[in-house]
Amino acid sequence: MTTSVRERVRAEVIGEITAAARRQLAEVGAAALSLRAVARELGMASSALYRYFPSRDDLLTRLILDGYDALGAAAEAADDPSAPPRERWLAVCRAVRNWTRAHPHEYALLYGSPVPGYTAPRDTVPAAARVGVVLGRILGDAARSGALPAAAGRARDPELVSDDAVAVLGGEHPALDDAVRLRALLAWSSLFGTISFELFGHFVGSVEDGDRYFDRVTDELAALVGLGRG
Amino acid sequence: MTTSVRERVRAEVIGEITAAARRQLAEVGAAALSLRAVARELGMASSALYRYFPSRDDLLTRLILDGYDALGAAAEAADDPSAPPRERWLAVCRAVRNWTRAHPHEYALLYGSPVPGYTAPRDTVPAAARVGVVLGRILGDAARSGALPAAAGRARDPELVSDDAVAVLGGEHPALDDAVRLRALLAWSSLFGTISFELFGHFVGSVEDGDRYFDRVTDELAALVGLGRG
DNA sequence: CCGCAACCGAGAGCAGTGCTCTCGGACAAA
DNA sequence: TTTGTCCGAGAGCACTGCTCTCGGTTGCGG
Numbered sequence: 001m002t003t004s005v006r007e008r009v010r011a012e013v014i015g016e017i018t019a020a021a022r023r024q025l026a027e028v029g030a031a032a033l034s035l036r037a038v039a040r041e042l043g044m045a046s047s048a049l050y051r052y053f054p055s056r057d058d059l060l061t062r063l064i065l066d067g068y069d070a071l072g073a074a075a076e077a078a079d080d081p082s083a084p085p086r087e088r089w090l091a092v093c094r095a096v097r098n099w100t101r102a103h104p105h106e107y108a109l110l111y112g113s114p115v116p117g118y119t120a121p122r123d124t125v126p127a128a129a130r131v132g133v134v135l136g137r138i139l140g141d142a143a144r145s146g147a148l149p150a151a152a153g154r155a156r157d158p159e160l161v162s163d164d165a166v167a168v169l170g171g172e173h174p175a176l177d178d179a180v181r182l183r184a185l186l187a188w189s190s191l192f193g194t195i196s197f198e199l200f201g202h203f204v205g206s207v208e209d210g211d212r213y214f215d216r217v218t219d220e221l222a223a224l225v226g227l228g229r230g
Numbered sequence: 231m232t233t234s235v236r237e238r239v240r241a242e243v244i245g246e247i248t249a250a251a252r253r254q255l256a257e258v259g260a261a262a263l264s265l266r267a268v269a270r271e272l273g274m275a276s277s278a279l280y281r282y283f284p285s286r287d288d289l290l291t292r293l294i295l296d297g298y299d300a301l302g303a304a305a306e307a308a309d310d311p312s313a314p315p316r317e318r319w320l321a322v323c324r325a326v327r328n329w330t331r332a333h334p335h336e337y338a339l340l341y342g343s344p345v346p347g348y349t350a351p352r353d354t355v356p357a358a359a360r361v362g363v364v365l366g367r368i369l370g371d372a373a374r375s376g377a378l379p380a381a382a383g384r385a386r387d388p389e390l391v392s393d394d395a396v397a398v399l400g401g402e403h404p405a406l407d408d409a410v411r412l413r414a415l416l417a418w419s420s421l422f423g424t425i426s427f428e429l430f431g432h433f434v435g436s437v438e439d440g441d442r443y444f445d446r447v448t449d450e451l452a453a454l455v456g457l458g459r460g
Numbered sequence: 461c462c463g464c465a466a467c468c469g470a471g472a473g474c475a476g477t478g479c480t481c482t483c484g485g486a487c488a489a490a
Numbered sequence: 491t492t493t494g495t496c497c498g499a500g501a502g503c504a505c506t507g508c509t510c511t512c513g514g515t516t517g518c519g520g
Contacts, residue, residue: 005487006488044498047499056477112343113261129435165435185437189432190416193421194416197423200342204355207415212390220412266505276508
């Protein structure tokens with residue numbers, strides 16, 4: 001378990017590579033990210049880079065992991081557990097949007113088209129879930145504080161909403177049934193659907209004031225999951 | 231205005247090129263679509279292809295246009311104007327999803343990350359709007375047939391929902407104010423947000439039965455815009 | 461009917477890419 | 491000190507988008 005000096009410098013080099021790659025990603029986007037270019041930026045031969053990443057896709061996977069982490073951290077940082085649930089919801093949504101607007105290419109890498117021939121999303125799932133975890137915790141806290149309307153007590157349906165998702169979305173509680181959990185999943189995907197449409201230009205011609213539109217949308221989504229509306 | 235024989239054969243060649251490109255797109259995706267490969271498939275030199283498309287991006291733009299057209303046609307074909315509004319809404323949503331599942335790479339090209347350094351979406355807007363037009367017409371018909379609840383009569387705000395969007399979303403009607411139009415825009419983007427999450431793998435671990443989940447989601451969205459729920 | 465001009469296909473070539481292989485040097489462990 | 495593992499560099503392969511030039515065909519105007 002001792003980290004030899006070789007491992008240390010190796011980890012350091014990996015850090016430099018990912019940092020340079022992240023810069024390139026932010027500048028030119030994932031499609032134009034070139035392994036040789038990051039090698040040039042680091043002053044090393046392109047072949048040397050393969051000692052640390054087996055392929056370009058592995059480098060991108062690393063960037064995806066880091067991106068999910070950064071976005072999740074932004075969401076967590078924006079959540080003040082002492083605030084009322086609806087305010088927390090709006091604040092987290094706004095923080096997510098702000099991050100995506102500051103890192104559009106990272107966002108496209110995370111939530112745009114999968115880059116290669118369907119990269120295995122298995123190991124990225126936990127990192128990708130962090131925003132969902134934050135939103136789910138808000139929902140659960142609201143339920144436990146009695147801020148949620150009574151649920152109809154719909155029967156559980158593990159194929160519709162998996163047990164894992166239930167655990168994330170506040171756990172078991174009388175105020176939470178599959179109907180509100182489904183609406184929570186819908187709100188989650190709608191949040192990113194709205195952001196994608198904005199960043200990818202699908203709202204051109206329909207929405208001018210993106211800031212106010214987004215605020216109104218998150219308000220609707222808060223109402224959809226039972227957190228009331230402003 | 232006479233189409234000379236030269237123009238005719240030229241248009242024919244362009245058709246063959248786009249057809250071959252579309253096949254390639256369906257197989258390997260937009261990122262791996264190679265100009266030289268389509269030239270090979272057509273048995274011509276790669277340089278000859280540049281007589282018809284100035285660049286690879288122009289070919290992709292053409293495929294994007296065609297994709298929007300095909301998706302829009304599928305949505306229109308699924309809309310039976312004599313059916314009740316809610317049924318029409320559900321049918322169109324389902325048709326959109328079915329098309330995207332049959333053409334995942336085309337969908338990724340349309341609604342995934344913009345491919346080059348932000349292609350100008352100006353000329354693609356009318357083609358991209360077709361699904362929105364279908365959904366908007368359903369909303370307008372519902373309003374005119376009195377199937378929509380009374381609106382609060384919120385003041386118009388052209389920066390929030392543009393005049394063009396108003397024209398698409400059923401036009402002016404007492405049952406339609408900016409609040410329901412905003413919810414219609416939200417439903418529109420949520421439809422594609424849901425599809426994107428499903429196709430791009432973000433629902434892995436949360437939703438097993440995608441078919442039933444999608445039906446429930448479209449039901450929620452129908453309720454959101456005032457078409458009632460099942 | 462013929463000549464000209466526009467058009468078009470093919471080939472070579474350039475710069476760039478991801479990736480592999482081999483070689484030589486440096487450094488840690490025995 | 492020797493040994494073996496690791497690592498960087500260079501050459502090279504197959505591929506890409508794209509340009510340029512050359513030669514042939516073909517359709518149109520005189």
